[in-house]
Each structure stands twice: as structure tokens, then as C-alpha cells.
Amino acid sequence: MxxxxxxxxxxxxxxxxxxxxxxxxxxxxxxxxxxxxLQYEAAGAIYAxxxxxxxxxxxxxPAADWERAREVLSHSYDDGELPWDLK
Numbered sequence: 341m342x343x344x345x346x347x348x349x350x351x352x353x354x355x356x357x358x359x360x361x362x363x364x365x366x367x368x369x370x371x372x373x374x375x376x377x378l379q380y381e382a383a384g385a386i387y388a389x390x391x392x393x394x395x396x397x398x399x400x401x402p403a404a405d406w407e408r409a410r411e412v413l414s415h416s417y418d419d420g421e422l423p424w425d426l427k
Contacts, residue, residue, distance in 0.1 A: 351403045378399060
């Protein structure tokens with residue numbers, strides 16, 4: 341989906357409480373081919389503050405991928421479902 345100027349429209353698909361959790365979520369989405377952007381307050385990232393939403397990181401995806409991103413994030417995995425290759 342693009343806006344009237346032809347730019348991709350990005351929508352928040354999740355919110356994380358800090359950069360570590362945000363990176364895990366973006367990794368999961370990007371492994372499925374869904375591009376991501378992070379939106380956060382600089383002070384929260386610099387000082388690692390997670391009080392009153394200051395450390396909140398919003399994960400954005402292109403609007404066209406929003407439904408698929410929600411589906412990816414709604415699935416949880418058990419150890420038995422993961423492709424462990426211990427050769």
C-alpha cells in the first residue's frame with residue numbers, strides 16, 4: 341500500500357519493551373521476508389529506560405504485509421517444531 345506520493349505506508353504491528361525484545365520480533369518477521377522499521381524515543385534507547393512507555397519500541401511493517409505479520413507473531417513454537425539439525 342502506498343500513499344498519494346507513492347511512498348510505502350508503514351503500520352505498527354507490535355510494541356516491545358526495549359530494544360532486545362524489538363530485535364527478536366523484527367528477526368522473526370524478517371526471517372519470513374517481511375521488512376521492518378523500528379520507531380522509538382531516543383532517550384529510551386540511550387538510557388535503556390522502560391518507564392511510562394519511554395523505552396517502548398514500535399515495530400512497523402508495510403501496510404500490505406500487516407495481516408501476514410500479525411499471523412507470524414501469533415504463532416508460538418515448541419522445541420519439537422523447530423528444525424534442529426545436530427549433525
